Structure formats: C-alpha cells, structure tokens
Amino acid sequence: MNDTHTMNMVFSIRGLQAGYGQKSVLHDVSIDIPPRSITAIIGPSGCGKSTFLRCLNRMNDLTPDFYVRGKVMHRDEDVYGQSVDVTHLRRRIGMVFQKPNPFPKSIFDNVAYGLRIHGMRDQKKITEKVHDSLVKAALWDEVKDHLAMPALRLSGGQQQRLCIARTIAVAPEVILFDEPCSALDPVSTRNIENLIVHLKKDYALIVVTHNLQQAHRIADYVGFFHMGRLVEFGAMKQVFEESTHQLTRDYVQGVFG
Amino acid sequence: MLAKDAVYARRVGEYAIEVLIKLAAFSSIVITIGIIAVLMTETIRFFQEVSVWEFLTGREWTPLFSNKKFGVLPLFAGTAITSGIAMIVALPLGLMSAIYLSEYARERVRSILKPILEILAAVPTVVYGYFALQLVTPLLQRLIPSLSGFNALSPGIVMGIMILPIISSLSEDALRAVPHSLREGSYALGASRWQMVFSVAVPAAFSGITSAFLLGVSRAIGETMIVAIAAGLQPRLTLNPLVPIETVTSYIVQVSMGDTPTDSLEYRTIFAVGMTLFLGAFMFNVLGAWLQNRFREIYE
Structure with missing residues (x-):
C-alpha cells in the first residue's frame, strides 16, 4: 500500500457520511482509490456500497433528502x-x-x-470517436454493420458493453460500475469482466459487486463495507486471504451474505 | 336438498350478472353502430341531391339562403383555423407545463399545481365561450384594432386554454413513464437537466406526447360551444383569423337550433357535415394509434 500512497490518488475520501433524511447510510468512510487499477467494493446488501459509489459522481444529488458530509477529493478537486x-x-x-x-x-x-x-459538432470527429469507443468496449465487430439499428435490439450483454462504450466516448478518467453484471448471463458476465480488466490500463475502475468470485477474479484492491462502515480496504489478496478482521473473514468465507 | 337449492340459486345469480354486464359492454357498440347508421342514411340522401364533388370543392356555403350553395370548404377552413390557433396555444404551453411538472417541480409544488391545472378541464365550455366573447375579444381589440367582434382568433386561443390540461396531463404521464434509468444514464454522461429532458425524456415519451397532441386536435375540431358563441356564424373561405367565420360544429348548432324544417335538404346538410367531421376525427384517432405503435419503445 505504501508505494501507491505516494502516487497521485484518483479519489481521496475522508470522513464521508451520507444518508437519506433521517436514515444515515454511510458512517465515517475514509479511503484512497489508486489510479489505473480495479477497486472492488464488496459487502452484504444494504451495506451502503451503492450509496458510496454514487457519492463519487454526485448521482445521489438526484435523490430527494439526500445529505452528505465529509470530504470527497477527486485529484485536487473537492x-x-x-x-x-x-x-x-x-x-x-x-x-x-x-x-x-x-x-x-x-x-x-x-x-x-x-x-x-x-458540444462536439464535427461529424467526422464524432464518427471517429464512436468507432474508437466501440472498439475499446469490444463491441465494434458485432455492431459495425448495423450502427443505425436501435440499441434496444441488442442482447443484454451487448447493451452493457454499449453503455461502457458510451461512457468511454466522453473520455473519463474514472469509471464507476454499479453491479454491472448482475443482470447478465455467465458468458456476458465473463465478457464484461475481461473488458473491465482490459480497461484498467487507461482508467481507474471502481466496481461495486455482491459477487465475491467476481471481485476475486478482477480486483486489485478490495474495500469491504458492512452496515455503512468501511471495515477493511487493501490489496485483493490481503483482504481475501490474510484479513485480520473477523467480519471480513466471515463474509469472504460465506458465513453471512 | 337445501344445499342443492343454494348452489342452484348462486348459479342463476352468476348467470344473471354475466348477462347484465355483457349487455352493458355491448350497448356502446350498438349505440355507435346506430349513430353511424343514422348519419349514413341521411348523408346518402343528401348526396342524392348534391354531388360529392360540389360538396367537397365548392367555395361557398349558403344552404339556408335562397341561392343555395353547398361547398363545405368555408366550414372546413373555419374549423381548421380555430383548431390550428388552439393547438398553437395548447401544444407548447401544455408540453412546457408537462415538462415542468414531471422533471422540475418538487412533489409539493406538483401536488398543488396539477389539480389547479385540471380544474381548467372542468370549466363548462359555455363559460369558455362567454369568456372568449366578453373578455378575450375586447382585450385583443386593444392590441389589434381591426379585430371584429366575432373572429377566429379569440375562440381559438380560449379553446387552446381549454385543451391545455389534456395535453399537459397526458404528456406528463408519458414523461413520467420514461424509466428513471434513462435519466440517470444521461446525467451520468454529464448532461444538464435541460439536455436530459430534450435529448432523452421527450424523445422517449414521443409516442405518448403525440397521442396527447392528436387527442387535443380531435377535441378542438369537435369543440362547439366556444366557436358557436365567439367566432360568428358566417361561413367564409379565409385563413384570416381577424374576421367572423363559421366552423363545422357551429353550423350544426345553428341549424339544429333554428327553424329549418326537419325533412328538408337544408336539414340534411348537418348530417353530411357531421359525417365528414366524424370521418376527420376518426382519421386523427387512427393516425394517433398508428404513430403510437410505430414509435413505442419497449423497455423491458
């Protein structure tokens, strides 16, 4: 962990508290997200992992009564x-x-x-970017001959890769995934996982998942949430195999879920 | 023995109820067929005396004068211009208020505003008619001195206000039916609320908004009271909204209320005219259904 700390963190979060109205969901979460890597956020249902993810791009702003306290720094921006x-x-x-x-x-x-x-208007540039994004999202070969087809006719896995292509197109630095495979079949899931692993050379990826095997397969770092608290954060192997926290050990061994 | 009687009585009861509700359901079909049949017979009798060609292309409508002319175009023009003005008022206002209610208003504001808007739909049209004649026309005359006391503009605008709640309410339903996930998808790419509304929510609700619009149009062409009171009863082939005109519907009122003998050619004009109105409204309904199917998106 120490060497990554010296690198410029993508997110640096201190004392994050959040909730909806009277109901508090996150308590005092502090975490640093390293660049060009995959961070998996795991934890049982209702532990606040999705709320946490949505704090990072302010998607929670759309929810009435949402409140947030603490500091969320993206690079050097609050x-x-x-x-x-x-x-x-x-x-x-x-x-x-x-x-x-x-x-x-x-x-x-x-x-x-x-x-x-x-604001992009140059048709040539748009076409070029659309092509590049579909290639990066490993969808180009399947759709190159029918780009004018309604997207809703694609299969679920293809739709999800299209959503990834759409996200890549605007050149983000970080991509947040909120259980991206939970609505997909195993083959599509594997495709998306391969794609996520492939993308980490260019982006920081944060993946909320309730699928422990998935976290094990793709993550470099793992954060374990339980009842709104970050119980543990560290390298994947450390969290899955050498954890000193009883809660983490029980969860990754499937004692509760 | 007793138990058997009870079972029998229950079966008879069930059967009676089934027959009753079946009759209720079929009565609407019977009534519709009856109306069409009457319209058809009288219309056919009318066209035995007046050619369809003269009816559809004639530029003068004077069946109540001694020099009778049966060109329906002036009435069509009257209906088209008042309905057109109504839609010019109702569509943008209705759509904007639907967008406000569905995308911008907080729940509390919405719960106050929506019922108030729907009160507009509960105002009797005769009240709207006098509102047009006594209030809107004099106000407009201050802006446009050449405006006649009876004209197409004022009832057109008031009709637009009358239709506003239909357009707004149905468009709002269509917008609210757009899945939240699409909105989030747009926001997540950095869209502002306005961009989200115009590039995702409105296009996704297009079929619903279209059918709201078409329903508004058919309400406008069928509206009678407002135009009968405030538009004048002068069939005139013009698109000038400042002069008195007559619509298809107000002509029917004029004849029905007047002293035209019931079994005469003059009287049968209202069936011919009514039939064309019916066909027009029917066309809009079919068009609406077709558009709705054509553009419906299936969100699974």
Missing part, C-alpha cells in the same frame, strides 16, 4: 465544493449501471450522445 460544475464532473467520472440502460436511439447515437451534449 467533489462537493461550491464551485464544482456537476456536469463537468460527471463527464470525467463515468458510470455504468446495474441494468443496461441504452437510450431508445440507434447504436451510433447512443455512443455519440455524450459527445454531442458536450
């Missing part, structure tokens, strides 16, 4: 600072959701969407 442009922030911190959510538009327009809303 995510909840007064002068932050949320749209600009979300562009740099991409997010892929549990259920694939392509827009009811063509495959091409789905990927071009982010480029267009951020």
Whole structure:
C-alpha cells in the first residue's frame, strides 16, 4: 500500500457520511482509490456500497433528502465544493449501471450522445470517436454493420458493453460500475469482466459487486463495507486471504451474505 | 336438498350478472353502430341531391339562403383555423407545463399545481365561450384594432386554454413513464437537466406526447360551444383569423337550433357535415394509434 500512497490518488475520501433524511447510510468512510487499477467494493446488501459509489459522481444529488458530509477529493478537486460544475464532473467520472440502460436511439447515437451534449459538432470527429469507443468496449465487430439499428435490439450483454462504450466516448478518467453484471448471463458476465480488466490500463475502475468470485477474479484492491462502515480496504489478496478482521473473514468465507 | 337449492340459486345469480354486464359492454357498440347508421342514411340522401364533388370543392356555403350553395370548404377552413390557433396555444404551453411538472417541480409544488391545472378541464365550455366573447375579444381589440367582434382568433386561443390540461396531463404521464434509468444514464454522461429532458425524456415519451397532441386536435375540431358563441356564424373561405367565420360544429348548432324544417335538404346538410367531421376525427384517432405503435419503445 505504501508505494501507491505516494502516487497521485484518483479519489481521496475522508470522513464521508451520507444518508437519506433521517436514515444515515454511510458512517465515517475514509479511503484512497489508486489510479489505473480495479477497486472492488464488496459487502452484504444494504451495506451502503451503492450509496458510496454514487457519492463519487454526485448521482445521489438526484435523490430527494439526500445529505452528505465529509470530504470527497477527486485529484485536487473537492467533489462537493461550491464551485464544482456537476456536469463537468460527471463527464470525467463515468458510470455504468446495474441494468443496461441504452437510450431508445440507434447504436451510433447512443455512443455519440455524450459527445454531442458536450458540444462536439464535427461529424467526422464524432464518427471517429464512436468507432474508437466501440472498439475499446469490444463491441465494434458485432455492431459495425448495423450502427443505425436501435440499441434496444441488442442482447443484454451487448447493451452493457454499449453503455461502457458510451461512457468511454466522453473520455473519463474514472469509471464507476454499479453491479454491472448482475443482470447478465455467465458468458456476458465473463465478457464484461475481461473488458473491465482490459480497461484498467487507461482508467481507474471502481466496481461495486455482491459477487465475491467476481471481485476475486478482477480486483486489485478490495474495500469491504458492512452496515455503512468501511471495515477493511487493501490489496485483493490481503483482504481475501490474510484479513485480520473477523467480519471480513466471515463474509469472504460465506458465513453471512 | 337445501344445499342443492343454494348452489342452484348462486348459479342463476352468476348467470344473471354475466348477462347484465355483457349487455352493458355491448350497448356502446350498438349505440355507435346506430349513430353511424343514422348519419349514413341521411348523408346518402343528401348526396342524392348534391354531388360529392360540389360538396367537397365548392367555395361557398349558403344552404339556408335562397341561392343555395353547398361547398363545405368555408366550414372546413373555419374549423381548421380555430383548431390550428388552439393547438398553437395548447401544444407548447401544455408540453412546457408537462415538462415542468414531471422533471422540475418538487412533489409539493406538483401536488398543488396539477389539480389547479385540471380544474381548467372542468370549466363548462359555455363559460369558455362567454369568456372568449366578453373578455378575450375586447382585450385583443386593444392590441389589434381591426379585430371584429366575432373572429377566429379569440375562440381559438380560449379553446387552446381549454385543451391545455389534456395535453399537459397526458404528456406528463408519458414523461413520467420514461424509466428513471434513462435519466440517470444521461446525467451520468454529464448532461444538464435541460439536455436530459430534450435529448432523452421527450424523445422517449414521443409516442405518448403525440397521442396527447392528436387527442387535443380531435377535441378542438369537435369543440362547439366556444366557436358557436365567439367566432360568428358566417361561413367564409379565409385563413384570416381577424374576421367572423363559421366552423363545422357551429353550423350544426345553428341549424339544429333554428327553424329549418326537419325533412328538408337544408336539414340534411348537418348530417353530411357531421359525417365528414366524424370521418376527420376518426382519421386523427387512427393516425394517433398508428404513430403510437410505430414509435413505442419497449423497455423491458
């Protein structure tokens, strides 16, 4: 851990508390997320892992009564600072959701969407970016001949890769994944996992998952949440095999879930 | 023995109820067929005396004068211009208020605003008619001195206000039916709320908004009271909204309320005209259904 600490962290979070109205969900979470790596967030249902993820790109802002305290730093920018442009922030911190959510538009327009809303007008440049993003998301070969087809006709796994392509297109630095495979079959899951591993050379990836095998297969670092607290954070092997916390050991061994 | 009687009585009861509700369900079909049959017979009798060609292309409508002309175009023009003005008012206002209610308003604001908007739909149209004649026309005359006391503009605007809650309410339902996940997908890419609304929510709700619009149009072309009161009863082939005109519906009122003998050619004009109105409204309904199917997105 010590050598990574000297590197510039993608996220540096201190004393994060969050909740909805009277219900507090996260208590005093502090964590540093290293760049160009995969961090898995694990924990039983209702432990606050999704809320935590959504604090990082301020997706929780959309929920009424949501509150947040503490510091969330992305590089040297305070995510909840007064002068932050949320749209600009979300562009740099991409997010892929549990259920694939392509827009009811063509495959091409789905990927071009982010480029267009951020003001890109040059058709040649858009076409080029759409191509590059679909290649990076390992979807190009399957869709190159029908880019005008409605995205909703793709299979679930393809839709999820399209959503990843759409996110990549606006050139984020971080991509947040909120249980990206839980609505997919095993083959599609494996495709997405391979893709995530492949993407870490360019991006920092934070993956919320309730699938421990998945975390084991892909993660470099693992954070274990329980009842709104970060119980443990460390290298994957350390958390899964050498943990000194009884709770972590019980959870990774399947004593509770 | 007793138990058997009870079972029998229950079966008879069940059967009676089934027959009763079946009758209720089929009564609407019977009534519709009856209306169409009456319209058809009288329309056919009308067209035995007046050619369809003259009816559809004639530029003058004077069946109540001694020099009778049966060109329906002036009435169509009257209906088209008042409905057009109504839609120009109702569509943007309705869509904007739907967007506000569905995407911007907090729950508390919405719970106050929506019922108030729906009160507009509960105002009797005769009240709207006098509102157009006594209030809106004089106000407009201050802006446009050449505006006649009876005109298409004022009832058109008031009709737009009447239709507003239909468009707004149905469009809002369509917008709220757009899955939250699509909104999140757009926000997550850095869209502002306005961008999300216009590039994701509105296109995804397109079929619902279209059917709201078409329902509004068919309400407008069928609306009678407002135009009968405030538009004048002068069939005139014009698209000028500042002069008195007559719509298809207000002509029917004029004849029905007047002293036209019931078994005359003059009287049968209202069936011919009513039939064309019915066909027009039917066309809009079919178009609406087709568009809705054509553009429906299936969110599984």
